[in-house]
Amino acid sequence: xxxxxxxxxxxxxxxxxxxxxxxxxxxxxxxxxxxxxxxxxxxxxxxxxxxxxxxxxxxxxxxxxxxxxxxxxxxxxxxxxxxxxxxxxxxxxxxxxxxxxxxxxxxxxxxxxxxxxxxxxxxxxxxxxxxxxxxxxxxxxxxxxxxxxxxxxxxxxxxxxxxxxxxxxxxxxxxxxxxxxxxxxxxxxxxxxxxxxxxxxxxxxxxxxxxxxxxxxxxxxxxxxxxxxxxxxxxxxxxxxxxxxxxxxxxxxxxxxxxxxxxxxxxxxxxxxxxxxxxxxxxxxxxxxxxxxxxxxxxxxxxxxxxxxxxxxxxxxxxxxxxxxxxxxxxxxxxxxxxxxxxxxxxxxxxxxxxxxxxxxxxxxxxxxxxxxxxxxxxxxxxxxxxxxxxxxxxxxxxxxxxxxxxxxxxxxxxxxxxxxxxxxxxxxxxxxxxxxxxxxxxxxxxxxxxxxxxxxxxxxxxxxxxxxxxxxxxxxxxxxxxxxxxxxx
Numbered sequence: 001x002x003x004x005x006x007x008x009x010x011x012x013x014x015x016x017x018x019x020x021x022x023x024x025x026x027x028x029x030x031x032x033x034x035x036x037x038x039x040x041x042x043x044x045x046x047x048x049x050x051x052x053x054x055x056x057x058x059x060x061x062x063x064x065x066x067x068x069x070x071x072x073x074x075x076x077x078x079x080x081x082x083x084x085x086x087x088x089x090x091x092x093x094x095x096x097x098x099x100x101x102x103x104x105x106x107x108x109x110x111x112x113x114x115x116x117x118x119x120x121x122x123x124x125x126x127x128x129x130x131x132x133x134x135x136x137x138x139x140x141x142x143x144x145x146x147x148x149x150x151x152x153x154x155x156x157x158x159x160x161x162x163x164x165x166x167x168x169x170x171x172x173x174x175x176x177x178x179x180x181x182x183x184x185x186x187x188x189x190x191x192x193x194x195x196x197x198x199x200x201x202x203x204x205x206x207x208x209x210x211x212x213x214x215x216x217x218x219x220x221x222x223x224x225x226x227x228x229x230x231x232x233x234x235x236x237x238x239x240x241x242x243x244x245x246x247x248x249x250x251x252x253x254x255x256x257x258x259x260x261x262x263x264x265x266x267x268x269x270x271x272x273x274x275x276x277x278x279x280x281x282x283x284x285x286x287x288x289x290x291x292x293x294x295x296x297x298x299x300x301x302x303x304x305x306x307x308x309x310x311x312x313x314x315x316x317x318x319x320x321x322x323x324x325x326x327x328x329x330x331x332x333x334x335x336x337x338x339x340x341x342x343x344x345x346x347x348x349x350x351x352x353x354x355x356x357x358x359x360x361x362x363x364x365x366x367x368x369x370x371x372x373x374x375x376x377x378x379x380x381x382x383x384x385x386x387x388x389x390x391x392x393x394x395x396x397x398x399x400x401x402x403x404x405x406x407x408x409x410x411x412x413x414x415x416x417x418x419x420x421x422x423x424x425x426x427x428x429x430x431x432x433x434x435x436x437x438x439x440x441x442x443x444x445x446x447x448x449x450x451x452x453x454x455x456x457x458x459x460x461x462x463x464x465x466x467x468x469x470x471x472x473x474x475x476x477x478x479x480x481x482x483x484x485x486x487x488x489x490x
Contacts, residue, residue: 019085023066026092030055033099036106041430044438058095062088108413113426115417121226121303123155123256124196127163127218130184135191138167138218145170147180147189149198155222155256156195162220163193178465181206185213197257197301198461205467229305230423231320236435239268239488240320242424243308246388247300247326257326259300259307261371261388264315265323266487269432272441275487276392277315277480278385278449284457284469285314292460295469301461304421314472315481321424329419330371331364333395336412339363340394345386348376367391381470385449393445448483451476 034052037043043051065088127146129135148160150173160171174180177194181202184192194202199216202209233240246261259281266275281297288309289302299307308319334340340362347357350373353366362370371391377383452470459467 016085019066019089022089022092023063026059026063026066026096029096029099029103030059033103033106036103036110040106040109041427042109042433042437044434047437055099058091062092062095066092112413112417113429116420116422117424117426121224121256123159123222123224125156125159125163125193125220125222126196126199126216127191127193127220128184128199128214128216129191131213131215133190133215135217140217141169141191142167143169144190145172147172147174147183147192149173149177149180149194150175155224158222158224159220160193162222163218166218176461176463176465177202178206178462181209182464185209191217195256195301201258201298201301201461205462205465226303226305229308230425231318232425232428233320234431235267235424235428236269236431239266239270239490241266241317241484241488243311243319243322245300245304245307245322245324247324256303257300258297260297261325261385262296262307262311263385263388263392264311264317264319264484266484268487268490269435271487271490272443273446273487273490274443275446275448275483276389277484278389278447279311279314280381280385280450280452280470282381282454282468282470283314283450283452284455284459284471285310287460288313290460294460295467298459298461314477315484317481317484321422321428323424324421325416326419329416330368330391332419333364333412333416334362334367335364337395337398340367340391340398342367342370342387342390342394344370344390345383346377348373350376362391362394367394380454382449382451386447389447389449396445446483446487448480449476450480 034055037048037051065084068085127138127141129141135141146163146169148171149156163169164171171193172189174183177198180192180194180198183189185206185208196219203211203214242265244261244263244265245259246263247257247259262279262281262283264277264279266277267273279296281295283296284293285296285299286292287294287299287302287306289306296307296310299310304322304324308322312319342360342362344355344357344360346355348355351365351369353369355370360366360370371388372384373387374380374384451473453473454468454470456466457469458465459469
């Protein structure tokens with residue numbers, strides 16, 4: 001009998017020790033979750049207080065049971081207390097698992113904020129030869145004269161320096177990337193050196209310069225820091241403008257590229273109104289720092305600040321923040337959401353997809369095709385910007401009308417964190433989230449698009465060629481200004 005009693009006491013002692021260890025782990029897990037939630041700061045104060053109270057109410061009986069001795073009377077044979085301790089242990093494990101998942105979500109959110117607020121821009125530079133060239137790698141062009149653009153940009157200077165460190169060559173300037181591309185095709189140079197963004201543009205705009213007629217033998221990356229240039233306001237009290245740029249690339253969001261989607265999002269947090277103002281990519285505008293005329297899309301070749309300031313000058317407004325996305329963002333986000341529904345004004349085909357007039361269920365790649373197509377429409381780029389707005393509306397509707405954003409929370413963050421860049425601070429973003437969670441108000445979304453007429457002319461980035469541009473319709477510009485002012489002053 002005494003042996004059995006000692007065995008039972010030993011068993012109860014082990015259970016008690018395990019319970020205390022579990023209790024310590026419980027306290028650490030809950031504390032970590034609350035600390036992470038506090039640091040992320042996305043919950044309104046009331047919600048955070050309710051969370052603390054709920055956890056306290058749940059935790060008190062669990063911890064009380066876990067820390068209590070199995071038998072306060074010392075006989076070790078009370079059946080009720082071991083059962084209670086077992087139940088408390090099970091409840092503790094469940095809570096630990098839940099708050100651990102919550103802590104992971106909070107950590108993912110912090111990581112997301114860190115990644116989307118980067119201030120670095122990457123410039124890719126290519127050494128390009130003709131497809132049938134005898135040169136296969138960078139060392140093969142030793143002693144050759146390589147054509148380059150006449151450009152004193154910081155990144156370009158650094159790229160040329162790195163190129164010259166790799167191989168002994170002579171560099172010769174050419175005015176304009178179009179001249180440079182033509183000089184390779186015409187045989188003036190065996191190799192040329194140019195920015196990847198210009199290379200992509202040359203593929204589209206320069207006759208004879210294609211992926212079949214050219215070949216890249218070297219890639220040099222140059223990363224430079226850029227200033228944030230945000231014009232901060234109290235985003236929960238004051239109206240503000242966000243410039244949304246969709247860059248023409250599927251690579252890193254930091255890559256310099258054409259600004260293919262250009263939209264100003266005017267947000268009034270007081271009236272819960274959002275106005276989307278789309279500007280055609282081919283809009284013929286004066287570049288802010290160049291004092292020269294070019295397509296708006298080409299402004300992206302000189303960085304996000306150049307495009308932002310150019311749009312500011314066009315519309316006569318202050319742009320407080322920018323949001324840059326690339327085509328990869330659309331594909332991954334839409335697929336993570338499980339697809340979106342968009343309404344099409346026309347039936348058309350693009351990039352292997354068929355779209356019908358009316359509602360369409362779209363995957364990520366289909367949504368990208370829908371938003372990029374312009375040649376199928378008489379209105380060209382004007383219709384394309386409407387389709388882009390439809391895709392944005394489809395994404396917003398999916399996020400706000402279903403449980404996708406909750407069930408796929410981390411998946412959504414992971415899908416876009418490397419494909420979005422903004423100069424809006426974490427505190428501003430979380431303030432908006434808290435405001436929305438606090439009142440759960442619906443928003444009114446309005447849309448408008450600038451108009452213009454087409455012509456062919458030389459532009460700053462292509463001085464030796466004539467390209468299509470859209471000359472702004474001044475009446476539509478003035479109307480857009482008035483609408484923006486109206487939303488901001490309400």
